[in-house]
Amino acid sequence: MNITPVAGERRHTLQFLREIRAISPVFLGTDVDMSAVVRHRETRHKYSVVTYVLHTAARVLAAHPEANAAIRGRRFPRVARYPSANGKFTLDRTVKGRRIVLSAVLPDLQQASLADIQRQVDHFRDGDPQTMPEFAGARLLQRLPWPLGGLLFRLGVRPLSRRGAAFGTFAVTSLGHRPVDAFYSVGGTTVTLGVGRITERPVVRDGAVGIAPVMHLSFTFDHRVIDGAEAADVLAELKYALENLTGEE
Structure with missing residues (x-):
């Protein structure tokens, strides 16, 4: 047996998990026929699936300000609704x-x-996290003693005026590059989307059974901010938008 302190490189993750304990998560999910997305990827640029989900979710959440929000406080809770996704x-x-x-x-x-979203995704995926200025905060948390790092993390993300920029107003996480069909994550936001792999599955169209590329879209929402009916509306609109993708916006 070898017992050692948690590696400094993971301290930012532990601080994040400590901060999101207050969230009251509820889990939904749906299967999405990704035929339109697959066709678009074949005829246009090779955008990542995460890019399509980010693009679609931002537009849906902009139309649902109740879900594009964050909550803070226990005795006197307040909700911030953000104008940007x-x-x-x-x-x-x-x-x-x-x-x-x-x-x-x-x-x-x-x-x-x-195209704009893909350029930003590529910037972070191709960059060096040990030198990129965008990850300076994570590197600082990796170096600081645990109590001091926790204090700075809370000061940075708890104020509602900064939370939308620090945490995002929605989160997308993917394990679709591995044989994972569904998983449910809490990303610290009111809405977190989990992207699984795309596989060929039987589907029914116009009364006939066919084969289509299908992806399970996992949906976690914070029940403190929205209720199930609003969450179901958001998920239904996400599914519709992905299945009816007609071209680049």
Whole structure:
């Protein structure tokens, strides 16, 4: 047996998990026929599936300000509804030989095209997390003693005026590159979307059974902010938008 302190490279993740304990998560999910997305990827640029989900979710949430929101406080809770849809997505990276998860927030995605979003995604996926200025805060948390790091983290993300920029107003996380069909994550936002793999499955169209590329879209929402009916509306609109993608906006 070998018992050691938690590696410094994971301290930012532990601070994040400590901060989101107050969330009251509820889990929904639906299967999405990704035929339109697959066709678009074949005829246009090779955008990532995460890019399509970020693009679609930002537009849907901009139309649902009750869900594009955050809550703070126990005795006297307050809710902030944000005018912009800031999408957070996760990155699987290796730092100093240790595999860790990082996240990046892309602002104002309700106005961004697929190409704009893909350029931002590529910037973070191709960059070096040990030198990129966007990850300076994570690197600081990795170095600081635990109590001091926790204090700075709370000061940085708890104020509602900063939370939308620091955490995003919605989150997208993907394990679709592995044989994972569904998983449910809490991304620190009112809405977190989990993206699984796309597989060929039987579907019924116009009364006939066919084969289509299908992806399970997981949906976690914070029940403190919205109720199930609002969450179901958001998920239904996400499903419809992905299944009826007609071209780049």
